[in-house]
Each structure stands twice: as structure tokens, then as C-alpha cells.
Amino acid sequence: MTSGLAPTSDRAPLTPGPATGGTAPATNSDPLLSGSNLLAHSGFVTLIGRANSGKSTLVNAIVGRKVAITTPLPQTTRHRLRAILDGPDSQLILVDTPGLHKPQDALGEELNISAIQALAAVDAVAFLLDASRSFGNGDRWVLQQLAPLPTPRLLVLSKIDLVDSPTLQRQQAAAEDFLQFQAVLPLSALTGVGVMDFVQTARDLLPAGPRWFPAGTTTDQDLEVLVAEFIREKILNLTSDEVPYAVGVQTEELDFDSRRNLTTIAATIYVERESQKGILIGKAGERIKTIGTLARADLERLLGHQVYLDLRVKLRKNWRRDANQVRRFGYG
Secondary structure, three states, X not given: OOOOOOOOOOOOOOOOOOOOOOOOOOOOOOHHXXXXXXXXXXXXXXXXXXXXOOHHHHHHHHHOOOOOOOOOOOOOOOOOEXXXXXEOOEEEEEEEOOOEOOOOOHHHHHHHHHHHXXXXXXXXXXXXXXXXXXXXXXXXXXXXXXXXXXXXXXXXXXXXXXXOHHHHHHHHHHHHHHOOOOEEEEOOOOOOOOHHHHHHHHHHOOOOEOOOOOOOOOEOOOHHHHHHHHHHHHHHHHOOOOHHHHOEEEEEEEEEEOOOOEEEEEEEEEEOOHHXXXXXXXXXXXXXXXXXXXXXXHHHHHHOOEEEEEEEEEEOOOHHHOHHHHHHXXXX
């Protein structure tokens, strides 16, 4: 089994990205644009929308594997990531962003900045509107950010499996009354309906260009980030109230033993209050054990071999209010 992540050393495999780390198009003198490296359609499409509008679920459905965590909770996505779909003569790069929302702390402010910055230097923007939630002020605010852009815009009506036709038409009309789009694409990432229509439409908007990522790469996320996110996803699903939002995760150790075909991972879960440590650990350590078991299963599917996962819980008071602390976690 292969992971779709290119090995970079004797450690567990990591995923490479463009050498510049950015999305600016190559110049005519760039060797990427020469000869057989030039593809008919190659470029970047940013997915943007309110929190929990279905961006990460759509990304996973398109690339055919889990590269972004998903939960029913808003503000699940904290990292801007790029997911790559290769075709024989194309490379579609989807930029997944944190959901835009009214920030309550430094973390929220950083996530909004990250999402808005992802609108720059891309070839198209897809606005995701959750068809099951009424078009509201949050959606209008997102569209205000898109209005001045020269970039082609797609209206993606997500979660259509949850609504009837009249509701879908009202949602479309509300968005189109506010802003015009090059195409309207109703879809359900859960059932797969409309997903390939989105892929084809987005791909057709891309210019000719280079293969920015090696064939077979599915995401630009470092393995350390994926590990931390998979752990955080389990916490979000297994805890409630304020605990899910007070959690930050850092990967401390990641070591691949080729002889044993085993990756050893140590990660630290940070919380803001002492009482949250007890909730995460649980009675006799049962909850932290469950978190580790579920996260390890995801990681073994990702890497294709056995994983030993060691989790620790530590206190870092009010880290979400401190922009420097937020950045140390790599959020925003």
C-alpha cells in the first residue's frame, strides 16, 4: 500500500510542495513550462465559505482519500491546505481554507486572515453555500470579499442531499442576487452527486501550465501536520462544550524504523484549563486511550504500516487569545 506522500528521508514520508511554497504562476522562462511539462489545464482553485459549509468534505471526495479532517462542528479546519488531483493532461489544485466567521479571539482572527489570503494569485474561486442553511449575513460578508476579484467565481451549492428543489432554488437566487458567477454547481460530497461536474468545470477554467506537484501527490501538508490534525479530529468528535475549541495539538516526534516497518509518533495535546485535562484523559485514562486508538487507525491507513502513538496532555493557559501562541501551533 502506498500513501501518496513522497518520502524525503529515513523518517516517515512527507509530502512535497512547490519549491516557492506559493501559488504564483510560473513565468515563460520557468523550466516547468518547457516541453512535456506543460499541461493543458493546470492551476489553483480556492474553496471558500462560512464555517462548516462542506469544503473539506468536498476536497476529500475529489482526491479520493482523507487529507482534511471533517466533523459536524464549525471551525474544524485550522490549516490552509492544498489537495491535488492529477489527470492525464491536467493538475487541479484545490486550496481548502478555514471557514470564515466572526472571530472571538486571536485564533479566529488568524484563521480568517489565512482564508482571505488564499484568494490571492489563484485561477478560480469556488464559494460554497450550504444549501441546508439559510443564506445569511455571513454568506454576504464572504461574497463581499469576492466581489472585487477579477478571478472567475463558481457558486457551489453543497449538501443538496439535505434539501428539496424549492429550497435549492431559493439559495441559488439569494447568492446570485448578491453576486454573479461563471457557473452554478449543486452537489453532495457525501453521495457524490455533482462532484465530477464540479471537477470538470473547475478544470476547464484553468490555463495551460506546469505540473506543480509530482504525480501521485495528494496534499502539500507535512506529515507532522496531518498527524496533529487526525488527533484533533478525534478530540472534536469525542468531547463537547468548550473542550474541542480549547485544544491544540503538536507532533513532537516522528520516527520511521524501516527494519520494523513502524512509525513511532509522540504528540502533545494542549488545553487552556486544568479541568480540561481531566476531561480529555477521562476516567482511568479511557478517553485518551480511545482518542489514540482511533487516530492510530487513521494514520496506519495513511502510511500503510503499523504506528505506535504516544499522547500526552499539557496545560497552556488561554493560548487562543495570544497570536504568537496560535502561530506556534501553525494555525492561521
